[in-house]
Amino acid sequence: MYNDFQTYLAEELAKIEAAGLYKNERIIVSPQSSDIKLNTGKEVLNFCANNYLGLADSSALIQAAKDAMDSHGYGMSSVRFICGTQDLHKQLEKAIADYFGTEDTILYAACFDANGGVFEPLLNEQDAIISDALNHASIIDGVRLCKAQRYRYANADMEDLENQLKKAQAQRFRLIVTDGVFSMDGNVAPMDKIYELAQKYNAMVMVDESHSAGVVGATGRGVTEQYDLRGKIEIITGTLGKAFGGAVGGFTTGKKEIIAMLRQRSRPYLFSNSIPPMVAAAAIKMFDVITSSNELQDRLHANTDYFVSKMTEAGFDIKPTQSAICAVMLYDAKLAQEVAAKLLDEGIYVTGFFYPVVPQGQARIRVQVSAAHTREQLDKCIAAFRKVLNK
Ligand SMILES: *Cc1c(COP(=O)(O)O)cnc(C)c1O
Numbered sequence: 001m002y003n004d005f006q007t008y009l010a011e012e013l014a015k016i017e018a019a020g021l022y023k024n025e026r027i028i029v030s031p032q033s034s035d036i037k038l039n040t041g042k043e044v045l046n047f048c049a050n051n052y053l054g055l056a057d058s059s060a061l062i063q064a065a066k067d068a069m070d071s072h073g074y075g076m077s078s079v080r081f082i083c084g085t086q087d088l089h090k091q092l093e094k095a096i097a098d099y100f101g102t103e104d105t106i107l108y109a110a111c112f113d114a115n116g117g118v119f120e121p122l123l124n125e126q127d128a129i130i131s132d133a134l135n136h137a138s139i140i141d142g143v144r145l146c147k148a149q150r151y152r153y154a155n156a157d158m159e160d161l162e163n164q165l166k167k168a169q170a171q172r173f174r175l176i177v178t179d180g181v182f183s184m185d186g187n188v189a190p191m192d193k194i195y196e197l198a199q200k201y202n203a204m205v206m207v208d209e210s211h212s213a214g215v216v217g218a219t220g221r222g223v224t225e226q227y228d229l230r231g232k233i234e235i236i237t238g239t240l241g242k243a244f245g246g247a248v249g250g251f252t253t254g255k256k257e258i259i260a261m262l263r264q265r266s267r268p269y270l271f272s273n274s275i276p277p278m279v280a281a282a283a284i285k286m287f288d289v290i291t292s293s294n295e296l297q298d299r300l301h302a303n304t305d306y307f308v309s310k311m312t313e314a315g316f317d318i319k320p321t322q323s324a325i326c327a328v329m330l331y332d333a334k335l336a337q338e339v340a341a342k343l344l345d346e347g348i349y350v351t352g353f354f355y356p357v358v359p360q361g362q363a364r365i366r367v368q369v370s371a372a373h374t375r376e377q378l379d380k381c382i383a384a385f386r387k388v389l390n391k
Contacts, residue, residue, distance in 0.1 A: 020337070021356075026349075032056035032246060034372040036349070044349040045377050047367045050242035052215050052324050053296040054372025060289055061245050061282040068281030076274040080107075081263070084274035092280045095287040096238075096253050100209075100221060101230035103256040106263055107275055111210050111239035111250030112138040113268035118206070118237060118252055119146035121265035123175060128168035130161065132178045132189065136208060139177055148175075155182065158193045165201035174203035175235075180212030180223040184358050184366070186325030188216060191227040206235035206254075214243025215324050220290060220297040226322075234258060240279065245286045249275045300324055300371040303378060307369050310382050316389075319364075326367040328385065336363035339388055346384040 016022050030037040034054065036046045055061055068088065078084035093105040108114040115138035119129060127148040131139065134155040143150060151168050153160040161176070168174050176198055178189040189207065198205045209222040217225030220243070224230050235258060240249035252262060262269060290296060304324050311318050311328065319327040330336045333354035340352035343365070354363035367381070 020333070034370055034374070034377055042347075044344065044347045045373075045380060046349050047369070047373075047381055048349055048351045049246070049368060049370065050211070051246050051370050051372065052243035052300055052368070053220070053290065054370050055244070055286060055289070055296070056246035058245070058286075058289070061285055064285035065278035065282040068278045072277035072281070074278075075276050078274060079270060079272065080274050081270065086274075086277055086280070088277050088280040088284065089274060092283050093251070095284050096251050099287055099291065100213075100224065100236055100253050102236060102253040104259040105251050105253040106259050106266070106269060107280075108250040108252070108268055109272050109275060110241065110248060111208070111237055112141075113272060114237045114239075114250040114252045115139045115142040115208065116145065117142070117266035117268035118235065118262065119143055119148065119175075120267070121261055122258065123148040123173060125149070126172040128171035128174045130164045130168055130174060130176045130203070132156065132182075134182050134184070135177060135179050136183070136210065139179070139208060143177070156187060156190055158190060158197065161194065162197055162201070165197060165203060168203075169201065174201065175206055176203050177206045178208070180207050180209045181216060181323040181325065183211050183325060184353060184364075185319050185327055186321035186323045187319070188212065188223055188226065188322040191223045191229055191233075195227070195229055195232065204234040206237070207233055209236055209238040210242055211323060211325065213238045214290065214297070215300065216322065218297070219294055220300075240275075240283050240286075245282055247279045247282065249279055249283065296371040300369065303371065303373050304369045306375070307367070307378050307382070310378070311385065314382060314386055316385065324369045326369060328365040328367060330363050330365060331361055333363040336365060340365055342388040343384055346388060348381050348384045350381075 027039040028036050029039050032049055032051055034046055037043050072086055076084040096105040119142045123146055125147040129143050129148045130151040131143055132155055133152050149171055151164040153164045176194055181188055207223055212222045214220040216222050224233055235254040237252050308318055308326055317329040336352035336354050340350055343350055350365050350367055352365050
């Protein structure tokens with residue numbers, strides 16, 4: 001059979017390529033950082049990592065990981081409930097709950113798993129999930145695995161959310177689900193209004209803080225800090241793979257009964273390996289670093305403000321951002337692709353996004369600012385944009 005299947009795959013792949021949607025990977029031979037080296041020998045400034053606090057090559061985190069390999073070994077070879085729980089896993093769960101002001105935390109191998117495993121154990125066909133249209137793929141997949149009735153509202157559209165909540169009154173329990181920061185525009189979910197509507201229409205709230213944790217809020221504690229909702233949101237999910245060090249791992253944190261039920265019934269938790277001790281130890285160290293000083297969060301906020309104001313001054317059209325994601329709007333897909341390629345020639349690594357990742361006619365370059373960027377690096381990026389787009 002494989003001959004026929006091979007032909008089929010080759011045709012499908014050719015279609016992806018013809019549509020200009022084929023994803024090629026650039027190979028990095030240095031640690032992840034604000035400046036990286038590619039296997040071509042080229043050195044570039046990196047403006048497309050989720051390394052918001054610049055911790056991906058932190059010497060303190062690397063040392064904590066090395067020490068944990070000596071004290072706790074390399075891997076767990078087990079799921080948590082059989083023999084995959086070390087003191088480090090429990091310490092990390094507590095550190096996450098302390099950071100977000102929640103009652104308890106459950107770890108996963110990734111936030112994709114946290115979102116994949118959160119709905120099905122908690123809700124059934126008597127219940128309703130009301131989800132923002134631009135929520136992350138892992139939320140969409142998680143909702144698909146659950147039998148609850150599905151309602152969708154337009155991105156951050158509170159009138160639409162209210163309409164959907166009215167429709168969902170027939171169900172037993174209601175859960176509103178939103179990303180904290182939407183990754184294409186960098187906008188923050190209007191959590192104050194979402195929370196208000198949840199109270200008015202008797203619903204619970206879940207927020208995925210993957211792009212907002214470490215970034216949004218004065219001390220980086222995410223959208224619940226920004227909107228003064230600490231302890232009030234039932235479910236928060238997030239990743240250790242972005243601002244929080246960038247290695248791997250995800251979590252769900254929130255009300256203790258919810259976490260307790262997930263430990264009993266959440267399939268990606270019950271049937272998938274524990275995160276390695278070195279990752280748990282480095283993440284514990286990471287919370288130490290970002291709670292003992294606000295230096296990285298302050299620098300990230302200052303860098304983002306600087307970049308947005310200088311780019312706006314230079315006449316670029318930047319979507320209003322409330323995070324470290326800056327969408328430089330070019331509208332035309334081909335132009336966005338060309339500009340990204342030319343910026344790479346100038347030593348600036350950014351990504352162009354166009355349909356179907358963003359709506360038709362909304363093509364853009366996404367710039368992700370980091371606390372690790374120096375003023376000089378930010379200036380180089382801005383100068384390269386000016387040079388490339390003046391042509
Ligand atoms: C990146 C991201 C995820 C996936 O996180 P992983 O830990 O890499 O699986 C989930 N949700 C959102 C909103 C994200 O941005």
